[in-house]
Amino acid sequence: MTISPKRNEKANPAMQPNEGTPSLLVIDDDPLILQVMKLCLPEPDYCVYTADNVATGQALFTKHSPDAVLLDIQMPQQSGLAALHEFRELDPRVPVILMTGHGTAETAIGAMSGGAFEYITKPFEPDEILPLIDSAIETSRMARMPAVLPGDGISNPNGPGDAGAGEQVLGQCPAMVEVFRSIGRVASRDVAVLVLGDTGTGKEVVARAIYQHSLRHDQVFHAINCAAIPENLLESELFGHEKGAFTGADQRRIGKFEICNGGTLFLDEIGDMTPLMQTKMLRVLQEKEFERVGGSKPIKTNVRVIAATNRDLDAAMADGSFRSDLYYRLNEFTISLPALRDRGDDVPMMTEFFFKAFAKQLGKDYVSIAPETMQRFTSHSWPGNVRELQGVVKQTLLKASGPVIVPAFLPMGFGETKSISGHPQRSWASDLETEIQSLLSDGAHNLSAEIHDRVDRILLAQVLATSEGNISAASIRLGLSRPTLRSRIKQLGVDAKGSPPQ
């Protein structure tokens, strides 16, 4: 296969990615890189546009508006650095990852404070580049996909499922109306916001809405899941490091607080930060300056932080695991999301909305929900909140064989007995209790991490096997982002095809 950008475009004239398919533009004069990236990110999971020069790349950028760009820094006609500047002018919300050869890494590092998302040194392994691409695509989606609030004045003439108006944030109950009011009040004030709520209640959606309605909406936006990254990596991810700061630090690294200067940083799962990281966070929030790991020069930064957690921070402060001074810094304004079970009539309204939207996406006939089916939806306790509701609706639609959604199409066990995620069935719970008891009598420590890891190993292996190793499909099933899933797979040593480790 010869890969030159023009020919490549002609070779795929009908390549129209589905709405929501992650897309990447790769610009490199080395045809091998273009070819390899297409192989590593296959259709229909990804849509990869390729160009062997900057001018063609810019044309593809304007035409297709990709989620992220992978750009070689050494291009014959125009340097990647100048191109980076131009892409940033076109749309600063699209993350650009720079590829560097030997001798150009220093330049790329410099470019990171100019707004590049990351850089990677050639040659690289798919294992190194794929998580980076996933994380850039995820960040881009968060920054660019509008979280449309009620009252935004954006109507959706085609009804749910029409992505033209962005993702609609639903809610009519008094608690959600208050959430929307809070977003409106705080978005344009340049203060730190803490978003609280159980898993799947919509914290990320709220963070996106705040950013998109803020004065910084046209500046850099980055997101980090603090729970998915080990402490030492998180430290250099946030603050960067100097060359030689620790074993393996063979280049200087620019951290998110430097890259996001002037922009917004979304810190998810902030409640999982270790004490050392909490101390460092407090300093950067208080003094608006920090040092890279291993560095002594203070670096000024002006970043708006939006943090989120599903942890009970009051309890964490009471038991000393979360600093109260950091809590007050993060919490210049708090938005608390109610659990779905406490949103009253929002449950049938959202159920109906998601049935319509997903039926359209999946090309399914759908007319109505039988009253007995709706009764199961309204009486369920929804421990996984909106994400669980979306999952149940999708599974039901996939099983449905007619236009009326009857209870027979519901996932097995749904609404009959308590779901395993809410209240474990007796045999499952007692096996777990026996296991925990035996670890306790062995004097084991770190039990929480140990048990969660064991459960995750089984869960990930099973879901990956069911999804035939497809990371995107597995991440949807698990309700995890692709970067988080990849990092858990690596951390736990799970076979990405789904066989558990021996």
Ligand SMILES: Nc1ncnc2c1ncn2[C@@H]1O[C@H](COP(=O)(O)OP(=O)(O)OP(=O)(O)O)[C@@H](O)[C@H]1O
């Ligand atoms: N009010 C809402 N209207 C429409 N969709 C919503 C709403 N709230 C959440 N969702 C959808 O539910 C899913 C989960 O939301 P989100 O990722 O924001 O939750 P979260 O609280 O950040 O979860 P976690 O704690 O697990 O990170 C997403 O697909 C999101 O679009």
